[in-house]
Amino acid sequence: xxxxxxxxxxxxxxxxxxxxxxxxxxxxxxxxxxxxxxxxxxxxxxxxxxxxxxxxxxxxxxxxxxxxxxxxxxxxxxxxxxxxxxxxxxxxxxxxxxxxxxxxxxxxxxxxxxxxxxxxxxxxxxxxxxxxxxxxxxxxxxxxxxxxxxxxxxxxxxxxxxxxxxxxxxxxxxxxxxxxxxxxxxxxxxxxxxxxxxxxxxxxxxxxxxxxxxxxxxxxxxxxxxxxxxxxxxxxxxxxxxxxxxxxxxxxxxxxxxxxxxxxxxxxxxxxxxxxxxxxxxxxxxxxxxxxxxxxxxxxxxxxxxxxxxxxxxxxxxxxxxxx
Amino acid sequence: xxxxxxxxxxxxxxxxxxxxxxxxxxxxxxxxxxxxxxxxxxxxxxxxxxxxxxxxxxxxxxxxxxxxxxxxxxxxxxxxxxxxxxxxxxxxxxxxxxxxxxxxxxxxxxxxxxxxxxxxxxxxxxxxxxxxxxxxxxxxxxxxxxxxxxxxxxxxxxxxxxxxxxxxxxxxxxxxxxxxxxxxxxxxxxxxxxxxxxxxxxxxxxxxxxxxxxxxxxxxxxxxxxxxxxxxxxxxxxxxxxxxxxxxxxxxxxxxxxxxxxxxxxxxxxxxxxxxxxxxxxxxxxxxxxxxxxxxxxxxxxxxxxxxxxxxxxxxxxxxxxxx
Numbered sequence: 001x002x003x004x005x006x007x008x009x010x011x012x013x014x015x016x017x018x019x020x021x022x023x024x025x026x027x028x029x030x031x032x033x034x035x036x037x038x039x040x041x042x043x044x045x046x047x048x049x050x051x052x053x054x055x056x057x058x059x060x061x062x063x064x065x066x067x068x069x070x071x072x073x074x075x076x077x078x079x080x081x082x083x084x085x086x087x088x089x090x091x092x093x094x095x096x097x098x099x100x101x102x103x104x105x106x107x108x109x110x111x112x113x114x115x116x117x118x119x120x121x122x123x124x125x126x127x128x129x130x131x132x133x134x135x136x137x138x139x140x141x142x143x144x145x146x147x148x149x150x151x152x153x154x155x156x157x158x159x160x161x162x163x164x165x166x167x168x169x170x171x172x173x174x175x176x177x178x179x180x181x182x183x184x185x186x187x188x189x190x191x192x193x194x195x196x197x198x199x200x201x202x203x204x205x206x207x208x209x210x211x212x213x214x215x216x217x218x219x220x221x222x223x224x225x226x227x228x229x230x231x232x233x234x235x236x237x238x239x240x241x242x243x244x245x246x247x248x249x250x251x252x253x254x255x256x257x258x259x260x261x262x263x264x265x266x267x268x269x270x271x272x273x274x275x276x277x278x279x280x281x282x283x284x285x286x287x288x289x290x291x292x293x294x295x296x297x298x299x300x301x302x303x304x305x306x307x308x309x310x311x312x313x314x315x316x317x318x319x320x321x322x323x324x
Numbered sequence: 325x326x327x328x329x330x331x332x333x334x335x336x337x338x339x340x341x342x343x344x345x346x347x348x349x350x351x352x353x354x355x356x357x358x359x360x361x362x363x364x365x366x367x368x369x370x371x372x373x374x375x376x377x378x379x380x381x382x383x384x385x386x387x388x389x390x391x392x393x394x395x396x397x398x399x400x401x402x403x404x405x406x407x408x409x410x411x412x413x414x415x416x417x418x419x420x421x422x423x424x425x426x427x428x429x430x431x432x433x434x435x436x437x438x439x440x441x442x443x444x445x446x447x448x449x450x451x452x453x454x455x456x457x458x459x460x461x462x463x464x465x466x467x468x469x470x471x472x473x474x475x476x477x478x479x480x481x482x483x484x485x486x487x488x489x490x491x492x493x494x495x496x497x498x499x500x501x502x503x504x505x506x507x508x509x510x511x512x513x514x515x516x517x518x519x520x521x522x523x524x525x526x527x528x529x530x531x532x533x534x535x536x537x538x539x540x541x542x543x544x545x546x547x548x549x550x551x552x553x554x555x556x557x558x559x560x561x562x563x564x565x566x567x568x569x570x571x572x573x574x575x576x577x578x579x580x581x582x583x584x585x586x587x588x589x590x591x592x593x594x595x596x597x598x599x600x601x602x603x604x605x606x607x608x609x610x611x612x613x614x615x616x617x618x619x620x621x622x623x624x625x626x627x628x629x630x631x632x633x634x635x636x637x638x639x640x641x642x643x644x645x646x647x648x
Contacts, residue, residue: 134450
């Protein structure tokens with residue numbers, strides 16, 4: 001964990017440790033065949049942004065308890081299940097410097113393992129006994145997968161609209177952030193207006209997170225990003241900087257985007273596009289859009305709660321500034 | 325639907341129609357990209373054994389209502405989600421004479437579609453608002469997948485023990501039957517002893533169903549079974565008739581099983597084994613084991629309820645007699 005993240009998580013460190021414990025217990029299994037598989041996914045690690053968001057929302061409202069730890073663990077377990085399935089889908093070999101489950105044990109077991117993690121996550125959620133959490137999070141999982149299907153349908157589509165782009169990232173990333181933040185407020189006993197404001201903040205934070213991911217794919221540090229740069233372009237995945245570039249100009253810009261997104265991979269064209277995105281300021285422009293999303297979420301929160309929310313400002317700032 | 329099944333389902337036909345409606349509504353989607361995918365899985369059809377069991381248990385207890393229809397729909401949706409994922413795992417092209425989702429739309433979308441169906445099933449279950457149903461069914465999904473992993477680990481294992489065989493089929497098949505039958509009694513307001521007896525009956529019925537499947541793979545009618553015969557042997561999947569054969573004799577029997585289960589496929593050895601299983605009575609012996617499971621389940625029910633249970637006897641008889 002880097003210094004910025006450690007600072008952000010300082011106030012909730014003991015709670016996060018309890019979440020880790022709950023995740024480990026949920027993934028425990030007496031059968032050695034299954035236990036070794038579940039351990040692989042446990043090693044995926046990651047930033048734990050989703051559980052941290054749940055805990056920070058609850059502590060911002062002055063009312064964080066063991067139920068939030070459980071809710072936080074569930075959001076991370078759901079995320080973990082989707083990662084295991086994403087790796088099958090992408091035929092990925094490595095994630096965060098660990099062999100993926102599909103690479104180590106085959107697609108057969110990776111598909112089933114994702115299902116097991118998801119089922120156990122919802123089992124844990126059922127123990128929490130909060131009807132709204134169950135309804136919102138199961139809906140979120142469906143929406144998340146629908147966003148990924150939409151993304152797949154538009155792979156290598158150079159004309160993907162900004163509206164469809166937002167449907168994709170709204171589903172695959174922002175929905176789970178929105179669910180986590182809104183439910184954290186709900187479980188803390190907040191009124192409906194406050195719950196909805198936190199849900200909107202979560203959504204905006206998730207959108208910003210994904211847009212910054214788009215930018216890091218072009219300008220990031222490979223070791224920190226954890227994958228080789230330019231992956232999105234190579235895979236024909238449309239990103240906000242590319243949309244802004246495409247919409248900024250005339251025929252030449254459109255033609256270059258078309259070339260990069262065509263089936264025949266052209267590394268030279270992709271290289272030119274990446275250079276132009278940086279030099280002409282489209283990475284910075286996309287980052288400004290991300291910042292506007294965060295500000296919009298914070299503004300809604302301030303209106304609903306009627307006071308500044310330092311922990312939410314801090315997590316927003318972290319999302320915008322990470323390694324950019 | 326064949327005549328035997330139509331007769332079995334006669335008393336619950338209107339309820340089953342309502343279940344079909346609930347399944348269709350759960351799989352509905354305004355986005356055309358997703359809707360077309362969800363329709364494919366809807367066409368998988370099948371015998372609807374799991375929802376029928378839920379409804380028959382409830383009517384046997386004289387207390388079937390809309391909540392049972394919902395519970396029944398959830399069990400079938402969970403089954404449907406596992407079928408979609410099984411087809412990815414088995415790289416199957418056809419199921420029940422329809423192209424599989426993975427064959428028509430690729431593994432990417434088939435993995436996500438299974439996740440969507442599962443998430444929507446649990447969302448529907450959350451609406452039912454019964455904590456025990458949520459806990460039992462999410463646990464059942466995890467156990468089901470664990471059974472499939474265990475089966476995969478022992479593929480082509482000629483020495484698979486009868487105990488491990490039962491762990492596999494207990495997980496992958498019997499668990500969902502047990503959950504459905506037990507929860508149907510629970511939702512009908514039965515006392516704990518009766519709920520447990522129905523759960524045990526469901527488990528035994530599921531074991532019998534799977535053992536009869538084992539037998540049908542050797543002696544069935546290809547059109548009715550819906551797949552080519554001998555698939556289990558070709559795939560190195562251990563079945564009860566083969567275990568009984570192996571345990572019946574001396575070195576020769578063991579050697580033949582070893583040969584059939586070795587990596588190099590030997591159609592002649594598999595053919596000999598299939599003939600011996602029929603001629604020497606091992607198919608009939610396995611069917612008798614299935615019948616004993618059903619009888620054990622019925623006996624537990626009669627003890628708990630204190631009277632004959634004609635609908636449970638009928639479903640037991642159907643499972644044992646289908647196309648054998």
